Amino acid sequence: MNNIKILPARSSLISIALLIAWLSALFFTGVDYRLLLLTQFVFLLTYFYIFFNLPKSPISLTRNYLSLFLFLFWVWFLLSVNWSESPHISRHNVFILSLLPASFFVYQFAKINDAGWRNISLFLIFIACALSIHAIYQQYALGLSPSSVFINRNSLAALLNIIILLTCSRYLIAINSQKINLSTLLLAATILLMTFVSGLSKSRGASLSLLIALAILLFLAAKPSNRKHIMFLALVVPITLFISDIFSDAKLFSRLSSMTDIESSGANRFVIWQQAWEMIKDHPILGIGPGMFWLIYPQYRLASDSSGGYFVHNDYMQMWLESGLPGLLLFLLILITIGVSFIKFALNKPDRLTEAAGIFCAILAVSMHSLFTFNFFITAHIIITGLFIGRLNELLSNDNKVPISLHRAVKPIIYKIILSAAFLSLSLILFKMWQSNEYQRVANAFIEKNDYASAEQNLLKAESLHANDALLLTHANIIYTVLSSYPKSEIQSRKLLFNKALSLLVASENLNHYRSIIYELRAWLYAKNPDLGPANSADLAILNFKKCLSLDARQYRIRYAYALSLLRRDESEKALNILNAGIAEYYPHEGKHFVPYLELTLRQRFMHNDFNGAMEIAKMIHERVPNNTNLTAEDIYDAVSTVSLDNYKL
Template sequence: MQQTSEKTETRNKSLLTSSLVTIFFVSPLLFFTDLTRNPYYLQITLLNAALLSAGAVLAVGAARKKSWELPANILYAPLAAMLAVSALSLFRAYFSHAAFFRPAIASEGTRVALFTFANCALVFLLAQKVPFDKEPLRQSTAGWLALIFIWGGLWLLFPELKASASGESLFSRFWDPYGGFLWLAGAAAAWFLARNFNQEDFLHLAMAAGAIASLYGVLQYFQLELIWPKILNPYGNRSVSTFGNPNFISSYLVMLLPFVLAYLLAAKRPAQRFFYGFLFLIYEAMLMASLTRSSWIGAAAALAAVFAFREYREKFLENRKFMRWFFAAALVLLVLWPANSLKPFTSGLAERFSEGSSKMLSPSAFSLDVKPFKVYASFHQRLLIWSCAWQMGLESPLLGKGWGLFELFYPFYQGALLYAFEPIRPFRTHANNAHNELLEVFSQAGLLGLGIYVWLLAVLAAGFYRHYKNAPSDSRYWIIPFAAAMTGMYMDNLFNVSLHFAVPAFIFWWLLGAFSKKLSGAEFSVKSASSSLILHTSPLTRRMPALNTAAAVVLAVFCVWGINCWRAQFMREVYYFKGFKVMRKNDFAGAAAALKKAYDSHPREVNSNYEMGNAYVRAGDLAAAKWAYGEALNSNAGYDEIYFNLAIVNKKLGETALALDNLKVSAFINPLNNTVFHALAELYVKDADVNAKEAAEIFESAVGLFPADANLLNTLGYFYTRLKDSRRAKESYARAVKLNPRDTMLVQNLFGVAAQLGLKDDADLRWFKAYKEVEDKLLAGDASSVQASADRLVALDPGNLHALGLRAKVRFKAGNTAKAKEDLLAILAADPRENNARYGLAVVYEKEGDFENARREWDKILAAEPNNAAAAEHLSKLPQ
């Protein structure tokens, strides 16, 4: 019986090792560019499948023994409470919202619940099962160096040795003989290095994967792509490496950096110093290549936390001869890292921190109602997101909006702020998280969730203080990097979202589990490479075998369901990408078929379902399109474009009331899309008398957002006439005429409503007559009096850009280029997008012989209008 038990333990340890090697080594590095639209979806699927497989191993073992054999841990209670409150908040949200939102709440809630349990709680539990070695410092680093440089170096041959895809099948796009051999060899090498099944070796496996990813990312930064046919730069000059997002790899490295520093300071041999010194510098280089300032702050906080303790200051002094030179090199790398690899040198560190500093020095900049010249995109977009998160929490202070529902409901809070604060309108976004960990919790789990979260952190801090105060020096030394890693990650996530994405979240929850395990006095020992774990079973688990078995069965079923769910989601992404590509080839029926397969694989993904709706529309199947857009809303009801497209389908199907409702929701979510208002106008006028009051209210808001849209003003004027409010109608028509005085219909509407009001000598009528007088004299060539007429026109409304533009023409024709230039510059100061004025200004510069300024203006025009042939011709004829 004892022998069978040992065999089972050995088998389970091997299975767990395989899963953890997949998670620590394969998942962070594996991605495909032609398999799914998100090239990194496979690594997310692998990570979750491996986690759930490991969870199933734990569950089977617990069911067999009728005991979980988990060590005591100071965080079990707050974590259980946090999970309970998260579930309660989601449950409340489901029943407190309108039935329309419930499918989307179930969809988004299930997605985030799976992440919370598998990518967070299960990771924490798995960390409890892996013991610490008695000797943290690795005696040999040769294996880890070989994994990084030999295995990583073999990928340099991949472009030459890879086979061409033999077809469009999943296998042909997934499998390559040389690439497959490398991955099998790498996984085997990683398994061998981590075979002793301890925390230290898995940490080194994470550090080795981080080093390989960092090397790749640094090469990316300098435009060197050695594996794929083209540079992968979805974030411009910011390297994504193998993680898909610069913010993710940077956070991952922030967590590992304190451990690298601890090993470097403790290193006694040159080979150890070389290995850990290399890790430190390549991590630093990758952090710089990511250009992620929040992670720079996190890394600085983590390193500062390390040196806040006497043990590390003493270690530095012991090794000061080496460390001084080493940190001098690190400082040079930090300061001299280029801001852009393709431009003349400027310091990346200085440029990234200085670019917004001039705008953020006054308190007035820390507001959504900021002056335009003080707007800083990176900060004010976050401030917009934080404001919405705060409103979500205030709406339901106790339990928040519902755990996992931030992305679903965020757009419904953003629209009103965009309407109220013009300077932040360019920063409209579809935020998936709050970009601040405290607001993340408050917005979705309320004060109750935030209180438990603070309780968790307080327990962790108290445990660390107690451990540091009472533990021997060596134990204190090796516990400090855990505290520093937590500090760095939390500082990073005061501005970042990486705690809510697969790979960085995994390393955080693993280290949190290991950290709390140490603080709880549960440092398991490993007797030998083949020994079983020395576990301590709590009295609670011994007394409740039936409950333990039931919990194990529930976990096993959940893990099997979760693995199948991830398999289905992965196949959905494969079919989605296929449909996306076929759609771009204008094969709409083929795209719809592929996207329907994606839906059949897993029906709850908003982007795939939305694309399916678009394919059905293009294929002419409106009924199917209506259904597909409905399924997109059932997946996530927070996208304005779905409502808009569905409204157009409703309109074509004769469902006017539904079309109106969907257009109104689209306008509420995204009031910056003026196309929605024009579509609303088309529907409202069909029954103008019934809709006039509601339409007038909506279009009053619309013209506040688009004051230069003459058509919207004309529509507003029309509905005021239907309401018999001639005064407001006249004001709307007058504003429209001043925006487009050549539009005959607008002029007729203005004069018509003025006649109804009995107005004959109105200021707006005088303005139009003066404009028409100048225009007529200009056409007739009446140079004697046209300049005086133009001056009188501008005096009537000095801020009107059409009047200024007309006077600029008059002055230019009279040969007064200096005065014409004044008017054109005034127009561009008021509206830099006014390319007609810019065109005139460029011509003036040419006439004055100022070819440098002329070239600048022609370049600006072509940047906005690349197909402007006249501007291109002017530019080509300028003297070099």
């Protein structure tokens, strides 16, 4: 009798915890790590609650291939940190994809009943509607991209597609069991709202995956009794997308029509995929480690690539690249198992086919869309996908359950002590990371005010709790800034700061040697302070300039300094090659800061008798100078081509 009372309350608590974790993840955009830490802590607390109450509330696991593959995927992903190119970075990123199996198993352990799932569904629909209204406000009131809380509007479209398909299945279930009433009208209205906003994204991948998944859902859910409502959804969703297209400058359908020209329609992605494939060929089995793509990709990036370089824009390629071939195969096995299990289930035409079809098609839509974007690397999308897989597994599987009896391995009191100790230890780690992040936020605020003394005090506190490579790098940069303000005569004080900055850079490099800014800052330390370093400081500066460019060829300020250093050593031909190599790179936000680099390139081309090439650079400079200067490209050419090298400063 006690268990009957405990289980519903237990399921409700776990459901609330999952929704809190999802909401926290929803607002995490890669900047405020407090939100990610909150998601981590809620999951940790939920697992602790489940396993601590094992004697009173037994749990079980479905004995099937889906549970096995998800468990193996989780284990492999955790193990992949050990052979990562930078384990320090991968340890911070491994948690994100781990949310998929973590959400799945929590759903199984929670024993959420139909009423609980209905409440979860309604909550998700409510939040999706709120995000949709926010996106409409952004589009029409603020003139911003309709992305709501996401950085990328495709990410919002992907989430909405999941909820749209869930809502469509709920609408069909409701309409079969009752006549049209307020609740069914509200469901229909939410479908229209979310579809309209999904269309505002102008995402071809999102729209196509939604329409394909919806067609499959309507085919599976079709019955003679609901034919009108099937037709309603079959017409209203594409029509709403069309209306949305009209209200967003009619770009969606023109972009869809452009897909007939495969080469031009995916040009940017093809550039990324081409180089991502080169990375895969260099690391085909074990991969480079979770979260490492954006750090290593600049070494492979083509000059024509205009992307941010943070994602492959194909989750399956990125999964192979980061977690290795076993990681990709296990993930594909998860999706294949879901598909095969659902087909077997659907062939029997069970009573709950419409609900199962809605959830399956939602998973299908996000999986198809992930061929062209990065849905499975967004925390909110991963959690909701894991929950949907958990619910679908419950609908498809039989009663073949395996009880989890970890508490029986030792005495109950010892079991609880071990579990509590593990929970407190992990919670302490998360707390230290949280507090360290807080000190770093305060330090950044002081840096903006140029209060470097207060900033350093907070950075030291942050490092004592949880030192990471970015934190150490920020600290080194502060020391460099302070050092630059000291009079040259204060040799002893400058020497202390110089050595301190170098030691911080070494510590940062030991944690992650793929950050180009480490070598940039070290190069500047040697180049600007030759009196503080060894006799070969100039050589060390050039060596670090070169290392920085090998990690990221788009560091044009470094390229300028590197070339200028070579010119001062009479290595003119080599300097020109360095400058010319950088001209072809894509610089989306260079503006006027790019002009000194262009001027030096113009001068060197002129000195090497490349007069046509020098004029091309003059035209590039002319595009960047203010319109009121009345300078022509020829004027710039004449003025810059013979400037003395002494006029160029590091």
